[in-house]
Amino acid sequence: MAVTMAFFRVCLVVVTAIINHPLLLPRENTTVPEDEEEIIRQMQAHEEKLQLERLRLEEEVARLAAQEALESVADEGQQQQEAHAAWDLWSTLCMILFLIIEVWRQDHQDTPLPACPGGDEDELPGLGTAPLQGLTLPSKATLGHFYDRCIRASTADAARTREFVEGFVDDLLEALRSLCDRDADMELEDFVGVDSMYENWQAERPLRCRLLVPFVPPEPYCFHPELWCCGHPVPLDHQGYGRIKVGQAGGDALGCVCGKTKLGEDMLCLLHSQSAGAQPSRGVEDLLCARESPYLDAMRVMKWFQMALTRAWHRIAHKYDFDLAFGELHSPGSLKIKFRSGKCMPFDLMPAIQCGDSDLYFVSRLSREPSGGGPASSTDWLLSFAVYERHFLRMTSKALPEGACHLSCLQIASFLLSKQCRLTGPSGLGRYHLKTALLHLLLLRRAADWKAEQLDARLHELLHFLEKSLLEKKLHHFFVGNRKVAEAMGLPEAVREAEPLNLFRPFVLQRGLYRKTMDSFYEMLKNAPTLIREYSVHVPSDHASLPPKAVGS
Template sequence: MAMGLFRVCLVVVTAIINHPLLFPRENATVPENEEEIIRKMQEHQEKLQMEQLRLEEEVSRLEAEEEVLWPVEEEDQQQQQPEAQTTWDLWSTLCMIFFLIIEVWRQDHQGGTFPECLGGDEDEVSGLEGPPLRGLPLPNRATLDHFYECCIRSATGDATRTREFVEGFVDDLLEALRSIYSRNTDMETEDFIGVGSMYENWQAERPLLCHLFVPFIPPEPYSFHPEFWCTSPSMPLEHQGYGQIKVTLADGNPIGCICDKTKLEDMVCLLHDNNIGAWPSSAESSELEGLLCSRESSYLDGMQVMKWFQVALTRAWHRISHKYEFDLSFGELDTPGSLKIRFRSGNSMPFILTPVIQCNDSDLYFMMSQLPKEPCGGAPASSTDWLLSFAVYERQFLQMTARTLPEGACHLSCLQIASFLLSKQTNHTGPSGLNDYHLKTALLHLLLSRQAADWKASQLDVRLQELFRFLERSLLEKKLYHFFVGNRRLSEAVGLPEAVRRAEPLNLFRPFVLQRTLYRNTVDFFYEMLKNAPMFISEYSVHVPSDRTSPPPKAVAL
């Protein structure tokens, strides 16, 4: 019995240690500076194997003694059996604890949180200096400067005119939407807010794409009450970064009729009979509540909202279409609010109008994520789950930081070049788990960690390599923390809600822990992108002068 228990314990410990969800082993590439740690772990493994052999010999010896002493009196056996059972239970427990301690120690050294992700001091980011771990060369500064001037700056030269045109048209479109607004059966839209790379001045690719938030509020007597994951302990782990929006009446009660809440003795409810229940049967109320929620929930339904928004935009466009010499149509079906202007010349101009809900009095907004699951960190399946967007805070942080940086700072140039390379590699090999938001998150961490003088224009090549090294380490450790969630080094002047500042850090690379194939493909994609970087840059550049002292580019001021 004791031997069986001991073996079962060893099997359990071995299964725990080798379980891929707890201790993934798919990191085939290990940084060179951890060779000493690997050597020590191998020594520990050898010691454990020797200890296992010693224990097996001890077990064999005890079994032999038991066979010799078998013909003992029954009373002595009954007295010794509890002692033996206790001894083996103790050995099993100690072995299990010993194995777990060793494995936890190993994980702390191999996969521990690196301080750069949370915005460490300058000394902490000094470990990123030097070439990428695989020694893949990136172009020198003269090449990057010339490439930036020839390709990226020229591609974004029309950004101001594009923004002005789109904003003017959207103003007219929303005004038409408000003119057909019904106070009793429609949402009320507010002024749009520009977000994303076009408004942060780092979009590198054509076509130039404006992304506009359109906040909306429900008509009276309804109100929205946001609930996001860090304020609701009951939300599951996969809902991190998301929230739900409860729809209530003005008195704070959930949607429903007063006959559900009050004893009606001599009165009859004109909206309900005994067979209908709590949902209003009047055409007006049913239409509005069907617009907000599904019939089984009191939470705002994103699919219902998108249906309303698309119908409202269509009606508004039909009202003003005679004033314009172009057509308006919906764009990508998997992107909510994607629209496209088609000119008679055949050219088109895409832009995105996203309906959002403001989170209390902050600059946080709930928005619908892309309809299909994204490669990295797919959205929850429920249509009542809304993605919490920090886009306004990101724009404000970049604006505040730009005021402290040297003139012509290279931070946006780094992000533009990295985004350009990511786009070209995606076109070449298909999508991966990396996207522009990961690039921007890495840059924000570096901006918080580096001195302002480190972002001089002459440091473009150094900072770009540092950005890629940061991403490389994040991929190897499967940890890239959200810049705002749980980042206590951020100044209170940023204005984040206290619940978000004090929440547990949100790992944007968490899906890599669970999806081995996605992780492996993303790592291969990343190194392939670095390998192809010189080719992409030379392909889109003309002859580069050999003078390395050529004037550096100036990033567009915020």
């Protein structure tokens, strides 16, 4: 705009000069000077004046043009800067939004697989259609020969092993009860068999029984279990755990009745950590609770249980021709029978607390599988669904065809996992994850899909389900928040209505554990065909049958 006005001014001056020039448009009353030189001099002076005016106007035009150009550049730079700032802001907001969506998807999104009570492979999305990375299973004949020769033959004496261990544990617990005062000590109930040995899918050697020993406090005391899904919200790392509050049946006061009863010499009260001969203290810190807390301390309970078992064994050791020892320091309930031949028979004996009238049990440590995490404190007790899992498998087996392959799939997968753990060490994938995956598939598949001749297809599907769950870092607990489980199972309503519990949540938080687990899993798939073929031809001596049955004298 400024350049246009300057150009208009120049044109106006030129037109004015032309109009006023005396030679071009002479006025009628103008008198021509007599002196020609004077006229020429005036014309030259006027011309110089016009040239000076033209130069001044050109300089002004150039100055205005330069000023307008600078202003235009400045405006353009400011607009670009504002555009860049706006773009950076939107980029940051989009990144934050994507992160929020990803975290929500990993931890809170609940997209259960649809139930397919009468469907086929096409009705199971993502299963049975896509190839499993790195896995080519041997033929049906080779797979069946491997199972019969390696797994079925090596676990043929499982029933005899259970019978022997149960008889010995009955004798051990009876000796322990005889050392207790019914009016002052906790009462030990009958043991409950759980896990693979009682679900008929044990594949590891040596065979290992796992037994829960429920106990209750003496009158007037009682336990008040508190589930994580009842009451106030709890952090994610507390999900699946609970606490047990100790109180009196008629009130909240804590105390001990060992001072009201005379105990035997060197006998321990099951509520106190000190001997009965010492002066009893009424403080909470003297109970098997955490210090200054009314909640049971799992570690202190395990130490008490270990000491009690030691005294009970010393009482009956003369009856047997073998020794009893603790198997693992980090798991006081792990025991092993040591025969004179050098063979061992391990078993787990875990103190447990029943949750009300249900089949839920609180245990200090049941599974020996690496999970990438643990309880947040010693007052957190793991909630075990082992009894419900045994009932579900037993109830489902009745509806499946004779000789169904569901437990065979689980045994083969467990066998492959145990061999891989021996090669590369434990990872974040454990036997409990394998069983959870199978339980989900049993609920999704129709009964006719589990015939014996479909072993290879179902094994491939089980491993594919695991791969999909690992890639998504999401494997929901089978019972917690699963409304597809029949109400006839008798699960507490609080557990059925709870939010689904992701067993693979440690993989979201621990990248190193996740990377190691994925590497180990895919290496297991890669080694599986070769391992199955080799064991089909030759079973190593360490996988042979157990030593002859030991008999108590």
